[in-house]
Amino acid sequence: MLLSKGSVSLLSFLAPQHKPKCLIHITISPFCLLNGSNISSSSLKPRRFAVLGAGFAGMSVAWHLLQQSARELSLCIDIYDELGIGGGASGVAGGLLHPYSPKAKLLWKGAQCWEEAMVMLSIAEAAKDEGSFAQDLKDLVSQHIFDGPIVWKRGIIKPITAMKSIDIMKKALFLACNKLVKDLSAVGYSGKQVNFYKQTVHSLQEISGEYSAVVICLGARSESLPELKGVLPLRMCRGVVAHLDLPGNMSGGEYKDSDPSILADAWLAVRGPRSLAMGSTWQWGSRNYSRTLSSDEESSAMHELLSKASILYPDIRNWSCESASAGLRAMPPLTTLGSLPLLGSVDNLVGHNSGGGGRYWFMGGLGARGLLYHGWLGKLMAQAVLSCSAAEIPFELTTWKNRM
Numbered sequence: 001m002l003l004s005k006g007s008v009s010l011l012s013f014l015a016p017q018h019k020p021k022c023l024i025h026i027t028i029s030p031f032c033l034l035n036g037s038n039i040s041s042s043s044l045k046p047r048r049f050a051v052l053g054a055g056f057a058g059m060s061v062a063w064h065l066l067q068q069s070a071r072e073l074s075l076c077i078d079i080y081d082e083l084g085i086g087g088g089a090s091g092v093a094g095g096l097l098h099p100y101s102p103k104a105k106l107l108w109k110g111a112q113c114w115e116e117a118m119v120m121l122s123i124a125e126a127a128k129d130e131g132s133f134a135q136d137l138k139d140l141v142s143q144h145i146f147d148g149p150i151v152w153k154r155g156i157i158k159p160i161t162a163m164k165s166i167d168i169m170k171k172a173l174f175l176a177c178n179k180l181v182k183d184l185s186a187v188g189y190s191g192k193q194v195n196f197y198k199q200t201v202h203s204l205q206e207i208s209g210e211y212s213a214v215v216i217c218l219g220a221r222s223e224s225l226p227e228l229k230g231v232l233p234l235r236m237c238r239g240v241v242a243h244l245d246l247p248g249n250m251s252g253g254e255y256k257d258s259d260p261s262i263l264a265d266a267w268l269a270v271r272g273p274r275s276l277a278m279g280s281t282w283q284w285g286s287r288n289y290s291r292t293l294s295s296d297e298e299s300s301a302m303h304e305l306l307s308k309a310s311i312l313y314p315d316i317r318n319w320s321c322e323s324a325s326a327g328l329r330a331m332p333p334l335t336t337l338g339s340l341p342l343l344g345s346v347d348n349l350v351g352h353n354s355g356g357g358g359r360y361w362f363m364g365g366l367g368a369r370g371l372l373y374h375g376w377l378g379k380l381m382a383q384a385v386l387s388c389s390a391a392e393i394p395f396e397l398t399t400w401k402n403r404m
């Protein structure tokens with residue numbers, strides 16, 4: 001049976017020869033707004049949500065809103081980004097993905113975040129690469145999960161098996177959203193819609209009229225909204241990442257599949273036998289979110305990164321820099337559990353009286369670990385928005401508001 005009751009498969013991802021057996025089962029309960037809740041079909045009034053920002057955070061929220069909502073629900077998601085999908089820090093992320101601190105200590109909820117990040121990678125890969133979408137989600141995900149520890153010893157981590165998945169991540173989640181909408185429509189649920197607008201949002205007031213909820217995922221630019229100016233406990237930090245290739249005339253020195261990525265003062269994220277990303281600098285207090293670097297900034301970043309990376313991997317000096325780009329991280333405050341991202345309703349902070357339910361939501365402060373955090377946090381955020389309640393969000397992620 002191709003479709004089971006209460007589940008939807010992303011059939012359009014599949015090459016025709018694979019269709020009978022390749023199913024991504026996405027369970028969506030038929031009579032609820034949110035998967036698993038007890039809301040009757042009569043309360044399924046059409047919803048329209050705005051997601052501001054199309055980085056890892058915004059795309060994960062959009063995906064989970066679609067994926068977790070009841071199939072009967074008429075749901076329109078409008079995604080806004082002034083620079084395009086992956087136009088901010090997500091577009092420059094080096095691709096280092098692991099659930100550990102620099103001291104190789106498992107991060108708070110690291111295992112959960114890792115699991116959800118693997119799911120997102122699998123979805124992104126499947127959305128982009130129809131041909132290889134030949135197994136169900138569980139199998140697809142299991143390909144990404146390592147046997148044994150990810151950390152070999154302090155500073156030396158196993159590389160992600162398919163680094164290309166990190167690259168495709170940047171755009172593929174939007175593709176995945178569209179495919180899910182199409183698949184639902186193909187099986188009779190045509191009420192879902194997802195739109196992307198390349199547009200600057202100047203204020204919440206400007207857009208909020210039309211929406212039942214607005215999810216703010218503007219990364220380091222969140223405070224560009226006047227309603228959030230000065231109210232978020234975020235610090236900005238610019239970073240440079242360099243992409244290095246091993247020149248064709250250099251024999252030897254290639255990275256093998258089994259060679260490690262390196263997490264140290266400067267990290268090396270392996271992308272292929274002759275390609276890696278090296279990062280990153282930390283320029284605290286910068287407000288410069290331009291991706292491009294002046295020649296001075298580039299040469300000083302290269303000097304700093306090469307000096308640090310060559311301590312662990314001296315051969316790095318034989319590699320040549322193909323390009324360098326920069327981005328602005330939104331760093332959350334340090335707590336006793338580490339630097340935790342910020343999540344939750346911001347109705348109070350923006351002066352909106354929602355009468356209990358949330359209308360304005362915030363997901364940010366993903367710091368230097370957007371790849372790790374976006375899956376789990378996006379899921380939590382979608383659940384909160386669909387149920388109009390932050391009850392399921394762990395308090396550790398929302399207590400920042402009490403300190404404001």
Ligand SMILES: Cc1cc2nc3c(=O)[nH]c(=O)nc-3n(C[C@H](O)[C@H](O)[C@H](O)COP(=O)(O)OP(=O)(O)OC[C@H]3O[C@@H](n4cnc5c(N)ncnc54)[C@H](O)[C@@H]3O)c2cc1C
Binds near residue numbers: 055088217369
């Ligand atoms: C150099 C560097 C290397 C990194 N490497 C890694 C790594 O290897 N692994 C990892 O896990 N993390 C890494 N990170 C961190 C990671 O990139 C971030 O945690 C993540 O991208 C944050 O995602 P986001 O969606 O919150 O923000 P962003 O990706 O910045 O998305 C915010 C979006 O909002 C848009 N926007 C902003 N203001 C407006 C507005 N007013 N109207 C409309 N749109 C607007 C922006 O254009 C942007 O696309 C790195 C960061 C940097 C800077």
